Amino acid sequence: MSPLTSHLDLIAPWLGSQRWFASKGHLPELELLGSWQIPAADCRVLTHLIMDHSATVPVLYQVPVTEHRSPLTDGDAALIGTFPDGDDTVYLYDGPQDPVYAEALLRMIVSGATAIPEGADAVGRSFGDMEISAIDAARVLRGEQSNTSIIYKVTTPNGPLRVICKVFRALHHGENPDVVLQSAIAAAGSDSVPHSIGYIEGGWSDIGQPGGLAHGHLAFAQEFLAGAEDAWRIALRASEDGVDFTAEAHALGTTTAEVHRTLAASFGTKTPSDSDVAETLDSFSARLQLAIDEVPAIAELRGVIEDLYSTVRTLEWPALHRIHGDYHLGQVLVADGHWILIDFEGEPMRPMIERSRPDFAVRDVAGMLRSFDYVAGSLGSTEQAAAWTSAARRAFLSGYIEESGIDLRAHRELLDAFEMDKAVYEAVYEARNRPDWLPIPLAALRRLAARAR
Known part of the structure; x- marks a missing residue:
C-alpha cells in the first residue's frame, strides 16, 4: 500500500x-x-x-x-x-x-x-x-x-x-x-x-x-491583534449586565459605513439592473424553499414572505459594490477602543462565485441587525435583553445612516426583506448544526412577517 x-x-x-x-x-x-x-x-x-x-x-x-x-x-x-x-x-x-x-x-x-x-x-x-x-x-x-x-x-x-x-x-x-x-x-x-x-x-x-x-x-x-476581543462577547456581556451599548453600536454603524465606502472606492459601484434585482429575489425565493423543506414551521409564513419579496421588487434599490457578505458581531474585534472588521469570506453556504460579485450593502446591515437579535435570543429573550437589543439595533442603524448618507429607513421594506432572507438562512443553519438555537431565527421571521402584514 x-x-x-x-x-x-x-x-x-x-x-x-x-x-x-x-x-x-x-x-x-x-x-x-x-x-x-x-x-x-x-x-x-x-x-x-x-x-x-x-x-x-x-x-x-x-x-x-x-x-x-x-x-x-x-x-x-x-x-x-x-x-x-x-x-x-x-x-x-x-x-x-x-x-x-x-x-x-x-x-x-x-x-x-x-x-x-x-x-x-x-x-x-x-x-x-x-x-x-x-x-x-x-x-x-x-x-x-x-x-x-x-x-x-x-x-x-x-x-x-x-x-x-x-x-x-x-x-x-x-x-x-x-x-x-x-x-x-x-x-x-x-x-x-x-x-x-x-x-x-x-x-x-x-x-x-x-x-x-x-x-x-x-x-x-x-x-494578529493581541488582546482584542470580539464584539459578540462584548455585546453579550453588556446585555447580560444591563449595560447601555448604544454608543458602541452607533460607532460600529459608522465604521461599517466607512468600510463600505472604501470598498466602493476600491472596486467600483454598479447601478442595479432589473436582472440584478430579479436574481437577488430569486435567490431569496430559492433559500426560502430550501428552508421550508428543512424547517417545515416556516411554511405558515410563506405567503407573507413572498408578498414582501414582491413588494420590494418595485422599489428603488441602492448601488451594488463589494461587501463583507457574512457580517455579524463575531466578525468584529475591538482593539484600542476601535472596531476592526475581519473574515470577509462571505456566507459559507453561498457559492464562491456569488460571494465574489458586487452585492447590496444592505445585506451587511441586515446581517448585523440579525446578530444583535441573537444576543437577546441567546440570553433567553428576557424583557431586559429584548430592550437592550432593540436599542442597539436602532443605534447601529443610526450610525450607519449618518456616516453613509443612505437613509435605509426610507424603504424599510427593503431592509426587512434582506433581514428576512438572513433569518431564513439562519434557520437552515441552526436546523443542521444547533437545533437548540432554531427558535431565534424563527422568532425573527414571525416578527418580520407581522410587520409586513
Whole structure:
C-alpha cells in the first residue's frame, strides 16, 4: 500500500469529526486530486487537496499533514493515525497543529517560495518586505468552524509581532474575498482591518474549468491583534449586565459605513439592473424553499414572505459594490477602543462565485441587525435583553445612516426583506448544526412577517 493511500485511509474517519467538515452525518468518500510539499528538515510536510463525494454537491478540502518517524511530544490531539513503512511506523499529524508545518507555512508566504508540486501546485505571495528573524511560538486558534487559523509569535528586525494565518479548509476556484477585500481595505490606508502580510495561492485539476485547471487562495496571513476581543462577547456581556451599548453600536454603524465606502472606492459601484434585482429575489425565493423543506414551521409564513419579496421588487434599490457578505458581531474585534472588521469570506453556504460579485450593502446591515437579535435570543429573550437589543439595533442603524448618507429607513421594506432572507438562512443553519438555537431565527421571521402584514 502506498503512503498516499495510507493517508486517505486514515484521513477519511478523522475528517468526519472535524468542525469544518460540511457533511455532518455522512461517511466521507474521498478522492485525492493532488498534493504539494514544503521542504522541511525534520519531517515530510504535505498538503493534500481531497474531494469528498459524500454530499449532494462534492466539496474540495485542503488537508495539510506531516509525517514523523517518532511520535510528537504532546501530539496526541493532532494525531490522525499511524501506518507501517517497512520496519518503521509513520505517525501522521494534522499539519496546523504541528510546529514544523506552522513555521514552514509562514516562511513560504513571507519569502514567496514555491512548493514542490505533486499533482497540485502552490506559491507564496508577500505584500511587502517583511523579514522573520525567528518564529517563537505557534498555536491553533480553537473554536473555528469553517477554517483553521494559526497564531504566531514572531521576531522581526523591527521587533516582536503577532501574526494570524488562516488555512482555508473548503477550497473553490477563484479569488477568496477574505484575501482580496481585506488587502484592498488595508492598502487604502484604513485602520478598520488588520494589516495584510501575504497569502498562498495554488492550482489543481478541475475538469469543469477551462484547460482543466482551477486556481484559488489556500491561506492568508495578517497581523494578529493581541488582546482584542470580539464584539459578540462584548455585546453579550453588556446585555447580560444591563449595560447601555448604544454608543458602541452607533460607532460600529459608522465604521461599517466607512468600510463600505472604501470598498466602493476600491472596486467600483454598479447601478442595479432589473436582472440584478430579479436574481437577488430569486435567490431569496430559492433559500426560502430550501428552508421550508428543512424547517417545515416556516411554511405558515410563506405567503407573507413572498408578498414582501414582491413588494420590494418595485422599489428603488441602492448601488451594488463589494461587501463583507457574512457580517455579524463575531466578525468584529475591538482593539484600542476601535472596531476592526475581519473574515470577509462571505456566507459559507453561498457559492464562491456569488460571494465574489458586487452585492447590496444592505445585506451587511441586515446581517448585523440579525446578530444583535441573537444576543437577546441567546440570553433567553428576557424583557431586559429584548430592550437592550432593540436599542442597539436602532443605534447601529443610526450610525450607519449618518456616516453613509443612505437613509435605509426610507424603504424599510427593503431592509426587512434582506433581514428576512438572513433569518431564513439562519434557520437552515441552526436546523443542521444547533437545533437548540432554531427558535431565534424563527422568532425573527414571525416578527418580520407581522410587520409586513
